[in-house]
Amino acid sequence: MKDILMLDSLFSSEELMIRDSVRRFVNEVAEPLLAPANEAAHFPKELIAQMASLGIFGMRLPESVGGSNASAYSYGLVCQELERGDSALRSFSSVQSSLCMYPIFRFGSEEQQQKWLPRMAKGEVIGCFGLTEPDSGSDPSSMKTHAKRSNNGWVLNGAKMWITNAPIAQLALIWAHTSDGIRGFLVETDRKGIICSEMKHKFSLRASSTGEISLNDCWIPDENLLPGTEKGLSCALSCLNQARFGIAWGVIGAAESCFDTASNYLAERNQFAKPLASYQLIQKDLVDIYNEIIKAKCLNIQLGRLMNTGDATPEMISLAKMNNCREALRIARMARNLMGANGISIEYPVMRHVVNLESVFTYEGTDNIHHLILGKYLTGIDAFN
Amino acid sequence: MKVLVAIKRVIDYHTKIRVKADGSGVETRNVKMAMNPFDEIALEAAIRLKEAGQASEVIVVSCGTSECQETLRAGLAMGADRAILIETSEELQPLAVAKLLNAVVNKESPQLVFLGKQAIDDDANQTGQMLAGLLNWAQGTFASNIIINNDKIEVEREVDGGLEKVSLKLPAIVTADLRLNEPRFPSLPNIMKAKQKPLEVISASSLNIDIKPRLTVLKIESPPIRKQGVKVNTINELFNKLHVTEKVL
Numbered sequence: 001m002k003d004i005l006m007l008d009s010l011f012s013s014e015e016l017m018i019r020d021s022v023r024r025f026v027n028e029v030a031e032p033l034l035a036p037a038n039e040a041a042h043f044p045k046e047l048i049a050q051m052a053s054l055g056i057f058g059m060r061l062p063e064s065v066g067g068s069n070a071s072a073y074s075y076g077l078v079c080q081e082l083e084r085g086d087s088a089l090r091s092f093s094s095v096q097s098s099l100c101m102y103p104i105f106r107f108g109s110e111e112q113q114q115k116w117l118p119r120m121a122k123g124e125v126i127g128c129f130g131l132t133e134p135d136s137g138s139d140p141s142s143m144k145t146h147a148k149r150s151n152n153g154w155v156l157n158g159a160k161m162w163i164t165n166a167p168i169a170q171l172a173l174i175w176a177h178t179s180d181g182i183r184g185f186l187v188e189t190d191r192k193g194i195i196c197s198e199m200k201h202k203f204s205l206r207a208s209s210t211g212e213i214s215l216n217d218c219w220i221p222d223e224n225l226l227p228g229t230e231k232g233l234s235c236a237l238s239c240l241n242q243a244r245f246g247i248a249w250g251v252i253g254a255a256e257s258c259f260d261t262a263s264n265y266l267a268e269r270n271q272f273a274k275p276l277a278s279y280q281l282i283q284k285d286l287v288d289i290y291n292e293i294i295k296a297k298c299l300n301i302q303l304g305r306l307m308n309t310g311d312a313t314p315e316m317i318s319l320a321k322m323n324n325c326r327e328a329l330r331i332a333r334m335a336r337n338l339m340g341a342n343g344i345s346i347e348y349p350v351m352r353h354v355v356n357l358e359s360v361f362t363y364e365g366t367d368n369i370h371h372l373i374l375g376k377y378l379t380g381i382d383a384f385n
Numbered sequence: 386m387k388v389l390v391a392i393k394r395v396i397d398y399h400t401k402i403r404v405k406a407d408g409s410g411v412e413t414r415n416v417k418m419a420m421n422p423f424d425e426i427a428l429e430a431a432i433r434l435k436e437a438g439q440a441s442e443v444i445v446v447s448c449g450t451s452e453c454q455e456t457l458r459a460g461l462a463m464g465a466d467r468a469i470l471i472e473t474s475e476e477l478q479p480l481a482v483a484k485l486l487n488a489v490v491n492k493e494s495p496q497l498v499f500l501g502k503q504a505i506d507d508d509a510n511q512t513g514q515m516l517a518g519l520l521n522w523a524q525g526t527f528a529s530n531i532i533i534n535n536d537k538i539e540v541e542r543e544v545d546g547g548l549e550k551v552s553l554k555l556p557a558i559v560t561a562d563l564r565l566n567e568p569r570f571p572s573l574p575n576i577m578k579a580k581q582k583p584l585e586v587i588s589a590s591s592l593n594i595d596i597k598p599r600l601t602v603l604k605i606e607s608p609p610i611r612k613q614g615v616k617v618n619t620i621n622e623l624f625n626k627l628h629v630t631e632k633v634l
């Protein structure tokens with residue numbers, strides 16, 4: 001896609017190099033596996049080791065725990081490139097980095113960090129993040145999963161649902177009520193009393209592995225409690241902020257993929273004896289798509305700048321997640337339409353992006369929830385309940 | 386064994402090339418640049434020698450404007466140990482580059498110099514050969530496989546009729562062809578570390594080398610736009626098209 005506003009000039013040469021390296025990995029290595037993985041509904045696990053050797057997992061964390069101290073821009077650009085391939089790739093990496101490694105780094109003890117983070121950076125341990133439950137989605141404080149003290153440890157009971165990576169994870173970060181409020185627990189998935197099962201038959205994010213977790217008297221030792229989570233639910237939400245920032249960038253990668261695919265197609269497809277790209281109505285759609293992508297990138301860049309300086313607030317991140325998911329989904333649908341019947345073919349990535357983005361629009365806070373967060377910011381009135 | 390790898394900054398091969406309206410060259414403003422893909426293969430070969438314990442140091446060198454530093458950093462991110470930029474804003478033709486590289490070879494005394502077989506912008510395919518001539522070293526061009534054997538390097542070359550194997554006495558020049566290897570994607574930690582690796586800038590004018598262009602470019606123009614093809618159903622129809630309509634048979 002053409003860089004009309006020369007936005008690349010706002011990134012450092014390292015950031016651009018990181019972006020280009022991931023873009024090449026996605027194009028040359030991942031791309032051929034994505035459509036088949038989507039069709040077969042399985043996560044292409046063979047990519048984990050290569051993503052790890054690129055240094056993607058936990059890239060924002062310090063070197064001492066296996067990270068690279070990368071900037072917010074680098075993280076955003078990596079998400080953008082992964083999701084240009086498929087939202088499933090970006091989801092995998094968001095969960096591993098922002099929803100598992102980040103909380104272990106932020107809320108974990110020194111021992112927990114050393115035990116898990118370097119192995120997670122190498123992709124040897126896969127993590128998942130269990131917040132949502134069958135009866136608790138947008139309102140996570142209503143969760144039923146609970147942990148009771150017992151035998152120098154905790155006993156967990158409850159069920160989690162819609163958990164990305166759960167079926168392939170070695171480690172689950174489980175959020176559960178305790179008598180002192182909600183806390184985060186690290187549960188190894190080979191323990192007694194925890195079962196992770198795959199949720200099959202999805203129409204969206206088919207190349208991502210999604211699962212249910214059931215906890216039946218699952219005992220874990222004291223040292224598996226994340227000690228820094230004493231602030232309760234707000235700790236879980238702070239992880240979501242990291243991930244949402246990545247989603248705001250990621251979905252624009254998917255949108256760009258749709259734009260590129262559609263514009264190449266329209267230049268070559270002739271109807272009524274002329275390329276489709278030569279018709280005014282078609283050009284209007286193309287320009288509208290392009291315009292929204294550029295605007296979303298500007299939003300991401302300013303937000304990234306504030307993430308780098310530590311000045312980003314949850315409301316800002318909500319704004320970007322809300323706008324960019326909505327626009328990406330709209331763009332994908334428009335691109336799908338512009339390509340006629342071929343728009344639904346598996347030969348092109350566009351329909352895959354359309355259905356994937358339906359999930360991305362919903363997870364990590366639905367569109368409504370981000371509106372409510374911003375509504376509260378504007379009016380000072382909490383309209384959640 | 387020290388290995389020197391020459392790398393050139395060129396327009397990224399994914400980019401659609403646009404010729405300037407006045408025919409004086411191609412548009413490079415606001416255009417994505419990258420390392421010449423054949424040079425990337427050459428560098429990968431050098432890094433693999435180092436990883437196999439057969440090379441002690443890999444030095445990347447580029448000739449051109451200060452923007453080539455970016456390309457050199459990309460080389461350092463792939464795994465080169467240090468970088469040298471011979472800086473000049475003059476137009477550089479293959480002979481000039483070969484002369485500048487000759488000066489770097491004299492300064493660094495590598496045992497092996499890797500280059501790409503050609504750069505994808507000018508497609509000259511001359512620099513490696515000219516450098517070998519200036520140094521009076523053996524050369525193995527279009528390499529698709531290499532094996533270091535004591536004081537020799539065996540090079541499998543892609544030639545018109547197939548593959549040719551030559552054994553060169555070191556020091557030698559090797560130019561990389563497409564099938565020599567598949568270059569790695571630089572990893573994030575290595576990209577970050579590349580910032581700290583040494584990059585020496587030498588001004589070309591300080592070397593007192595005549596780098597004046599010997600050739601004058603008269604005009605650059607885009608290739609003619611290809612007419613859309615047609616599908617034919619039978620051999621007869623094909624023959625008719627070629628013989629009667631197009632008159633090429």
Ligand SMILES: Cc1cc2nc3c(=O)[nH]c(=O)nc-3n(C[C@H](O)[C@H](O)[C@H](O)COP(=O)(O)OP(=O)(O)OC[C@H]3O[C@@H](n4cnc5c(N)ncnc54)[C@H](O)[C@@H]3O)c2cc1C
Nearest residue numbers: 129130131132137138162163164205359363364366368384
């Ligand atoms: C593919 C996929 C992967 C996922 N991965 C994970 C994961 O790894 N970990 C995890 O914990 N969760 C995960 N989720 C769950 C996801 O975060 C939830 O689906 C999401 O938070 C919404 O919850 P819900 O589905 O229960 O919808 P509900 O909360 O039931 O909402 C249904 C609808 O009502 C709207 N709504 C809800 N409350 C209000 C209100 N007060 N006012 C107005 N409208 C409202 C919502 O916007 C939505 O449109 C995943 C989901 C999907 C689809």
